[in-house]
Amino acid sequence: MTNKQTLIAAIKAKPGIRTPELADETGIDNPRSYIALEIDRGEILVEKVASELGGRQINTYRINPDNPPDETLNPRQRVVKARAAAPATEAAFSAELSSRGDLHISDGRKTVQLSPSQTADLIAYLDRINVDQVMKAAGVA
Secondary structure, rough: OOOHHHHHHHHHHHHOOHHHHHHHHHOOHHHHOOHHHHHHOEEEEEEEEEEOOOOOEEEEEEOOOOOOOOOOOOOOOOOOOOOOHHHHHHOEEEEEEEOOOOOEOOOOOOOOEEOOHHHHHHHHHHOOOOHHHHHHHHHOO
């Protein structure tokens, strides 16, 4: 199980778990860094509460029941209606990878910007699939 999956399982088992408890139970230092994307997407909800020892507030975590995280770490597919406008041509497609690891992909109408960690996740995912086989099955040579 990955660190992210371990953290999600711990949060699911104990809704409202605090950061120090989450780190102790999983043995993962700085757990928030592993689940930051799920927090940004609203899949894991964070609430600040007063520390039992006083001082600054700490985070508690719980799974959003209306939008739970994908524990298999597979990409989620969504079906959307195509725009009525003319389709983008291949010439309009561009992809840029910065030296910092940021990836920008554009089809002329929309742009996707990935952080270095998201870029690494995308590359790891693409490494796990046989792109040639998928493209052949899709009818693209």
